[in-house]
Amino acid sequence: MxxxxxxxxxxxxxxxxxxxxxxxxxxxxxTANREGVSNMHDNFLRGMELAGKDAACLGHRPFDADGKPGPYSWMTFGELNQTASNVGSGLTKLGVAHKSCIGILSPNRIEWPIVEHASYIYDFITVPMYDTLGIDAIKYMAVETEMSLIAIAPEKLAILFELWPTLPLVKTVVVFGQIPVEYADSTNIPEDAKLITLDDVATLGAKDAPAPLPETPAAVYDTCTICYTSGTTGIPKGVVISHMGFLSIVNCISERIALGSFPRVDNKDVHLSILPLAHALERCLHAVLIGHGVRIGFNQGDI
Incomplete structure (x- = not known):
């Protein structure tokens, strides 16, 4: 065919x-967006409807006391939806405005899509950052997008602390997992800035006083993400992708599945996320698969 x-x-x-x-x-x-799907959060809700809110969605292998990865632990669609909503509310309480940019500096891990989906629910713009481009490129991305917050993996904090004094707009750094001892009381944290864990952000967002803030999903043509190129011809270039841009890809693939060009997928299938989420291709794959209720697992590598 x-x-x-x-x-x-x-x-x-x-x-x-x-x-x-x-x-x-x-x-x-x-192909444009399907009826009832106007943004990437709607796409997630469609996947949750197909799979069921109690179906597994995101999986990872937590480390045991000896530092060895254990069996996969799964977050359900319903748990992801609630956690992302709490995180988005918490980020808003920390001063992140709707339609403003937040950076993500991390290899693939389960917290990455949690922040991503929080952004969908509260209409933030994600800016994936990858240190393979060099520290100057990271600074350029942060300055050009005027981001006030960066979500980061603990092993990337050394890069951030080297840059933080030159990033006056970055007032909050959200750490995945625990904050390493050597950074928790660092004198390099700017006086008017803060270091906080993602778990604490979610707790802040879920608190009754002040109450969890109302969700503010994006419109279909709102900017969803800014993906930077590798900058092989100069400085990195920010590629602006709307919610419609991602949804068009989701719907094109969905149509090919319906026509039999691609195999059907559902919650019995598992995708191992190995391509870097800082690149658009893996983000597109996640969007397609989540929208069909597929489970996504993360490894323990440094992608």
Whole structure:
């Protein structure tokens, strides 16, 4: 089965091939968002409806007392939804404004999509940051997007503390897991800034006084994320992707599944997240799979 065909009626131009279009879109109407799905949080809710709120969603292998990874522990769709809502409320209470940028500097781990989904619920813009581009690139991303908060893995704190004095707008750093002792009481924390764990952010967001803040999901054309290129031709370039941009990919793949071009997937399937979430491809994969109720597992590597 061919996935594409020549555009019907397209003129033949010497030396050029005819333009092509998806085989099931011969009328030229491109896929947009599905009815009832207006942002990436709606896409998650659709996946939760398909799988069930008590179905496994995100999995990781916690370390035991000897530092060895144990069996997979799974967070359900319902638990992710509640935790992400609490985190988003907590970030708002910490001063993160709607439609403002938050950085994520971390390898793939379960906290990454928790912050991501909190951003979907409260209309923040995620800015993935990866240190393979160098410390100057990280500073450039933080300054250009005017981010006030960075969510970070503990092993990346050395980079952050080297940069923090040059990032006056970054008032809050949210640490995944526990804050290492050597950073907890560091004199390098700016006077008007704070270091806090993601668990404490979720607790803050869930508190009754002040009450959990109302959710403020994004509109379909609102900016969802800014993904920076590798900067091979100069400084990194920020690529702005809307909620519609991600949803279009989700819906295109969903249509191909419905047509039999791709295999059907559901909650019995598990995706091992090994491509870096700082790149758009893995984010797209997560969006497609979450929207179909698929489970996503994380390894213990440094991707």
């Amino acid at each position: 061919s996935c594409s065909i020549e555009v019907p009626g397209a003129p033949a131009i010497p030396g050029e091939t005819k333009p092509r279009i998806a085989a099931n879109k011969a009328d030229g109407q491109l």
